[in-house]
Amino acid sequence: MPIIVQGLITILVGVGGCVGYFYLSNLALDKVIFPAKGENIGRNINRANAVRPWLFLFPAIFVLGLYLVYPVVGSFWRSLFGRNPNDFVGFGNYVSLAQSPDFRISFFNNFLWAIVVPAASTFLGLLVAQLTDKLSWGNIAKSLIFMPMAISFVGASLIWKFVYANDADIGLINAVRAMFGFDNPIDVLQIPFWNNFFLMVILIWIQTGFAMVILSAALRGIPEETIEAAILDGANPWQLFFKIKVPQIMATIVVVWTTITILVLKVFDIVYTMTGGNFGTEILPSYMMDFMFRDDGRATAIAFVIMLVVLPVMVWNIIEARKETR
Amino acid sequence: MDNIAGTKSSLTWATHLSVLALVLLWLIPTIGLFVSSFRDRDQISESGWWQAPFAVELTARGRTGTEATQEGDVYVVTGNIYDDPEAKSYFPGGGGEIVAFGTSGRNPGEFEAGTPVDLGDGESLVVNGDGTYEWRTPEDPGDRGQRVYFAAESPPSFTTDNYEQVLTSDGMDRAFINTLTVTIPATIIPILIAAFAAYALAWMDFPGRGVLIAVVVGLLVVPLQLALVPMLNLHNRIGIGQSFMGIWFAHTAFGMPLAVYLLRNYMVGLPRDIIESAKVDGATDFELFIRIVLPLSLPALAAFSIFQFLWTWNDLLVAKVFLPSDDASKVMTVKIADDLLGSRGGDWGILATAAFVSIAVPLIVFFSMQRFLVRGLLAGSVK
Numbered sequence: 289m290p291i292i293v294q295g296l297i298t299i300l301v302g303v304g305g306c307v308g309y310f311y312l313s314n315l316a317l318d319k320v321i322f323p324a325k326g327e328n329i330g331r332n333i334n335r336a337n338a339v340r341p342w343l344f345l346f347p348a349i350f351v352l353g354l355y356l357v358y359p360v361v362g363s364f365w366r367s368l369f370g371r372n373p374n375d376f377v378g379f380g381n382y383v384s385l386a387q388s389p390d391f392r393i394s395f396f397n398n399f400l401w402a403i404v405v406p407a408a409s410t411f412l413g414l415l416v417a418q419l420t421d422k423l424s425w426g427n428i429a430k431s432l433i434f435m436p437m438a439i440s441f442v443g444a445s446l447i448w449k450f451v452y453a454n455d456a457d458i459g460l461i462n463a464v465r466a467m468f469g470f471d472n473p474i475d476v477l478q479i480p481f482w483n484n485f486f487l488m489v490i491l492i493w494i495q496t497g498f499a500m501v502i503l504s505a506a507l508r509g510i511p512e513e514t515i516e517a518a519i520l521d522g523a524n525p526w527q528l529f530f531k532i533k534v535p536q537i538m539a540t541i542v543v544v545w546t547t548i549t550i551l552v553l554k555v556f557d558i559v560y561t562m563t564g565g566n567f568g569t570e571i572l573p574s575y576m577m578d579f580m581f582r583d584d585g586r587a588t589a590i591a592f593v594i595m596l597v598v599l600p601v602m603v604w605n606i607i608e609a610r611k612e613t614r
Numbered sequence: 615m616d617n618i619a620g621t622k623s624s625l626t627w628a629t630h631l632s633v634l635a636l637v638l639l640w641l642i643p644t645i646g647l648f649v650s651s652f653r654d655r656d657q658i659s660e661s662g663w664w665q666a667p668f669a670v671e672l673t674a675r676g677r678t679g680t681e682a683t684q685e686g687d688v689y690v691v692t693g694n695i696y697d698d699p700e701a702k703s704y705f706p707g708g709g710g711e712i713v714a715f716g717t718s719g720r721n722p723g724e725f726e727a728g729t730p731v732d733l734g735d736g737e738s739l740v741v742n743g744d745g746t747y748e749w750r751t752p753e754d755p756g757d758r759g760q761r762v763y764f765a766a767e768s769p770p771s772f773t774t775d776n777y778e779q780v781l782t783s784d785g786m787d788r789a790f791i792n793t794l795t796v797t798i799p800a801t802i803i804p805i806l807i808a809a810f811a812a813y814a815l816a817w818m819d820f821p822g823r824g825v826l827i828a829v830v831v832g833l834l835v836v837p838l839q840l841a842l843v844p845m846l847n848l849h850n851r852i853g854i855g856q857s858f859m860g861i862w863f864a865h866t867a868f869g870m871p872l873a874v875y876l877l878r879n880y881m882v883g884l885p886r887d888i889i890e891s892a893k894v895d896g897a898t899d900f901e902l903f904i905r906i907v908l909p910l911s912l913p914a915l916a917a918f919s920i921f922q923f924l925w926t927w928n929d930l931l932v933a934k935v936f937l938p939s940d941d942a943s944k945v946m947t948v949k950i951a952d953d954l955l956g957s958r959g960g961d962w963g964i965l966a967t968a969a970f971v972s973i974a975v976p977l978i979v980f981f982s983m984q985r986f987l988v989r990g991l992l993a994g995s996v997k
Binding site: 294295298303307310311314318340341342344345347348349351352356357358359360363412415416419420422423426429431432433434435436437442443446449450451453456457458460463496498501502505525550556557561573576580584587588590591592594595601602605606609610 | 630637642661663795799813819826827831832837847862871924928930931951973991
């Protein structure tokens with residue numbers, strides 16, 4: 289059976305199954321289990337209404353529980369075993385990780401990524417948002433800077449391979465160097481330590497658009513009166529921006545910052561396609577993929593370390609969300 | 615705002631210029647890829663894509679003909695070097711002005727075009743700018759012409775050969791269909807599941823609602839990496855293994871927290887009056903959801919579908935883990951990252967074209983649906 293037909297059948301079965309489930313389960317609840325008639329009508333309606341939310345929620349809770357909650361436990365449990373799933377090693381995987389220089393490099397690099405990329409993307413996003421705010425062609429400019437969001441990390445990496453290519457006739461960087469009279473092309477992806485930053489540029493290029501869109505909406509949301517008052521008091525454009533506007537959108541800046549931070553901790557594609565983790569550019573997600581399919585114990589241990597790094601952000605997110613729903 | 619005293623200033627020009635600079639900086643890498651994908655392989659390695667509209671100087675070699683006419687005791691061979699099939703093959707776009715020529719491969723541009731050169735032993739050769747040559751030799755050339763090396767301008771040539779090759783012979787056509795096959799069910803199926811859940815979380819009262827919302831917010835940031843090993847093992851145990859079925863499930867689940875979160879945020883903002891008056895009129899929750907909430911939430915549904923579409927189309931990690939690694943089921947990202955970059959690392963034309971094929975669809979979706987995407991992003995993070 290051609291795979292595309294299988295896909296179509298899946299859509300039909302999936303959508304039909306969902307509709308069928310929701311419709312039939314509601315029908316069963318109202319007509320069979322707690323029918324809204326007879327002597328217990330009041331009690332039955334109340335009971336049906338108490339059960340119904342769970343009917344609505346069940347499929348979502350099921351897939352979330354299976355694919356996202358269970359793996360937290362499952363991964364931790366698996367990480368206590370060695371390459372062979374029957375070979376209990378306790379925290380052995382974590383100990384050997386801590387002793388491995390590769391792991392330390394990837395941890396350190398990941399730390400760099402988590403500092404530099406969110407900072408640079410948020411800063412550039414804010415800059416573009418502010419600069420384009422009053423421009424007649426601001427929307428076109430924003431749309432073009434937003435565009436990399438649609439491009440896959442793999443595609444973006446390829447695009448930047450053309451910029452970084454070790455050949456003055458292909459790579460822009462080397463072409464510019466050649467223009468200034470440096471004859472020998474360099475491979476920027478092999479310069480120790482700094483190559484990390486060249487990789488980060490790719491993600492910054494992608495994420496600036498995201499930061500810009502959200503911050504630009506936040507800037508538009510600032511009450512005009514505060515700005516007018518500041519202008520009347522003689523604030524210059526710099527003061528207006530840093531002392532009036534930025535403090536008012538601080539909450540949004542923090543949201544953007546943390547969203548990008550979380551993304552940074554998960555992205556493995558860029559390192560994987562650009563350097564394959566060589567030349568000291570390994571980060572945790574790509575380091576994990578080195579062990580995937582080979583040593584599940586090690587792979588899950590690294591995944592769990594990533595989880596631990598993300599945990600504070602997660603807790604903070606939940607606290608913020610609780611504040612709002614209350 | 616422009617008419618407020620103090621805002622309009624000399625900064626205006628600086629703003630225009632710096633935005634222009636930033637936009638160019640952002641666009642240049644993509645333009646480079648786009649231009650390169652239409653260039654001839656030889657031209658890519660000879661000159662940067664930014665020189666694509668200009669002629670490139672290529673060095674080529676050919677042989678003169680052998681049909682000689684005798685003038686006294688000298689044999690004279692005349693003709694056009696571009697008539698030689700070997701020389702011609704260097705210039706698919708037609709040969710341009712010859713700049714220089716030579717007789718040894720080590721120094722192909724030794725002599726300026728148009729100057730007669732003494733080759734010793736009474737032989738002489740001249741190659742003109744338009745390719746015509748005259749070779750004089752005291753001996754009968756027999757059936758071997760004189761070797762000629764030359765440097766010529768190759769006019770800019772744009773071809774769609776790269777696209778033809780990528781789409782027909784490199785397995786990208788297969789990968790394109792695979793990507794589509796993964797993406798469409800993985801985009802459609804989560805929507806309905808998430809919409810029901812979001813409705814329950816937004817408009818139904820039940821104990822534990824707050825906790826569930828918090829859990830969904832928490833799950834938004836759970837790293838996908840955690841799910842890879844346990845879920846693959848589970849898939850293997852229940853017989854799905856690495857397959858399209860598996861990746862559909864996986865994408866459905868991984869998109870679920872964002873879907874529920876986005877849709878709930880949107881649905882909560884719907885006007886309370888509408889929903890309550892419908893309830894007073896005796897609508898059940900199911901009817902209310904299908905007839906009122908779902909149609910009103912269309913913008914949020916569109917926003918989420920775009921996210922999920924872009925995310926599944928662009929995904930590399932989930933595809934690498936949950937799909938088999940044979941050629942028949944590779945998606946485009948895996949194909950590019952593992953096959954093209956690995957084995958054809960130097961073939962820039964093919965790389966550029968493959969990348970462009972893979973980003974074309976998301977770009978179309980992006981530019982045509984940008985409004986919804988922006989609205990969705992804002993619903994997700996700005997209150």
